Amino acid sequence: MKIAIVDYGAGNLPSVERALAKLGAETERAVEPRQIESAEAIVLPGVGHFAAFVAGLRERGLTGPLRAAFDAGKPMLGICLGLQAMFAASDEAPGDAGLGFFPEHVRALPANVKSPHIGWNQLRHTRESTLMRGIPADAYFYFAHSFAAPATAEPTVAACDHGFPFAAVIERGSLRGVQFHPEKSGETGAKVLRNFVESVQ
Amino acid sequence: MTLARRIIPCLDVDAGRVVKGIEFEGLRDMGDPAELGARYNREGADELVVLDISASVQGRATFLETIRRVAEKMNIPLTAGGGIRTMEDGRAVLRAGADKVTVNTAAVQRPELISELSQQFGAQAVVLSLDVKRKGYSWEAYTHGGRTATGMDAAQWAAEAVARGAGEILLTSIDRDGTCSGFDCELTARIAQVVPVPVIASGGASTFEDFLAVYTDGRADAALAASIFHQETRSIAAMKQFLAERGVPVRTSR
Numbered sequence: 001m002k003i004a005i006v007d008y009g010a011g012n013l014p015s016v017e018r019a020l021a022k023l024g025a026e027t028e029r030a031v032e033p034r035q036i037e038s039a040e041a042i043v044l045p046g047v048g049h050f051a052a053f054v055a056g057l058r059e060r061g062l063t064g065p066l067r068a069a070f071d072a073g074k075p076m077l078g079i080c081l082g083l084q085a086m087f088a089a090s091d092e093a094p095g096d097a098g099l100g101f102f103p104e105h106v107r108a109l110p111a112n113v114k115s116p117h118i119g120w121n122q123l124r125h126t127r128e129s130t131l132m133r134g135i136p137a138d139a140y141f142y143f144a145h146s147f148a149a150p151a152t153a154e155p156t157v158a159a160c161d162h163g164f165p166f167a168a169v170i171e172r173g174s175l176r177g178v179q180f181h182p183e184k185s186g187e188t189g190a191k192v193l194r195n196f197v198e199s200v201q
Numbered sequence: 202m203t204l205a206r207r208i209i210p211c212l213d214v215d216a217g218r219v220v221k222g223i224e225f226e227g228l229r230d231m232g233d234p235a236e237l238g239a240r241y242n243r244e245g246a247d248e249l250v251v252l253d254i255s256a257s258v259q260g261r262a263t264f265l266e267t268i269r270r271v272a273e274k275m276n277i278p279l280t281a282g283g284g285i286r287t288m289e290d291g292r293a294v295l296r297a298g299a300d301k302v303t304v305n306t307a308a309v310q311r312p313e314l315i316s317e318l319s320q321q322f323g324a325q326a327v328v329l330s331l332d333v334k335r336k337g338y339s340w341e342a343y344t345h346g347g348r349t350a351t352g353m354d355a356a357q358w359a360a361e362a363v364a365r366g367a368g369e370i371l372l373t374s375i376d377r378d379g380t381c382s383g384f385d386c387e388l389t390a391r392i393a394q395v396v397p398v399p400v401i402a403s404g405g406a407s408t409f410e411d412f413l414a415v416y417t418d419g420r421a422d423a424a425l426a427a428s429i430f431h432q433e434t435r436s437i438a439a440m441k442q443f444l445a446e447r448g449v450p451v452r453t454s455r
């Protein structure tokens with residue numbers, strides 16, 4: 001099984017690649033449309049700026065193929081900014097459209113909490129999901145972000161609170177996303193990635 | 202559901218080895234960075250900081266190789282810095298596998314460096330390393346590894362750096378560093394009050410009580426120490442248990 005890791009030009013890909021390789025998954029950096037089309041599963045990793053992310057996808061012609069993959073129900077995992085990009089838009093780049101798989105707007109964390117939200121936090125599981133199967137309820141995950149999608153978004157299966165309740169884990173059909181960094185979240189994070197890899201096999 | 206206070210071991214690296222400064226003796230070899238990093242990762246550290254203390258241009262390639270070797274062993278966040286002068290230095294450190302980069306001297310000389318790094322890699326990837334000495338009722342920022350006074354008020358500089366896009370402050374008390382007399386909680390609380398980003402306290406740690414104090418009185422989001430962990434006199438797991446029993450939220454699961 002081959003997983004395409006979308007390379008939009010700014011993400012820290014080696015840690016995601018290493019984490020997936022440890023689980024026995026074969027990965028490939030996807031920089032052109034045919035790689036998205038031929039992949040059996042797609043990972044959208046992401047750090048950096050929402051505008052740079054969507055521009056990176058657009059310049060490489062990947063926006064259309066990613067939307068087609070979504071329509072076809074191809075397994076996909078968004079990480080951090082990769083999750084945010086699945087929504088319609090973000091406060092971080094008001095003029096730029098996201099992939100639009102979900103209609104909500106990604107919002108800036110409010111001024112009454114420290115931003116970025118950096119560190120290890122726990123989740124509130126709101127629904128059963130493939131991604132969080134076997135994960136203890138009190139497990140910690142590593143977050144590093146200044147923007148987040150509201151937990152009221154329909155695909156939310158686990159929420160976290162920092163300024164407002166936000167979507168920490170989303171899942172709908174074969175589409176999945178995590179606001180935390182599973183590749184930086186120790187053994188618990190590795191378990192989340194394992195759940196993803198197993199779900200596409 | 203609570204954001205855990207982080208415990209962060211720090212590796213001071215010179216020529217590819219972890220070192221510790223000893224009074225009158227110079228540097229003592231404390232081991233291999235990748236081995237020590239792997240040990241801390243296994244023992245429950247919440248993050249690892251690797252600093253190039255030689256920060257020489259010649260040593261840069263060696264340091265990047267060290268980051269690469271350490272990053273391979275990590276499934277927790279890795280922060281690296283020391284001698285970062287340009288955007289390209291920062292990019293190289295992140296490309297080598299660090300999640301965040303620290304800046305100090307070059308950012309004081311040219312604050313735009315912070316804005317540039319932040320715009321390119323995001324605020325969560327840019328850490329202002331702030332070395333300070335007490336001066337009357339306030340603190341002064343120092344550069345060049347604590348050797349050069351800047352004349353700048355530490356709190357003001359911290360606020361400016363954050364406004365320019367720094368996502369975290371690594372705050373080191375030069376007065377306390379190496380003294381084993383505890384963190385400067387007054388300093389940490391002061392800076393934590395003026396900046397809207399997480400503050401990592403550093404300098405002076407020697408006991409579990411020091412960590413407890415800096416998370417409570419000092420209002421620190423994270424605390425960093427080097428030698429107390431290297432010497433295996435204090436285990437991270439035991440420290441976390443001590444803190445948890447006293448009501449400090451810490452990550453106990455792996």
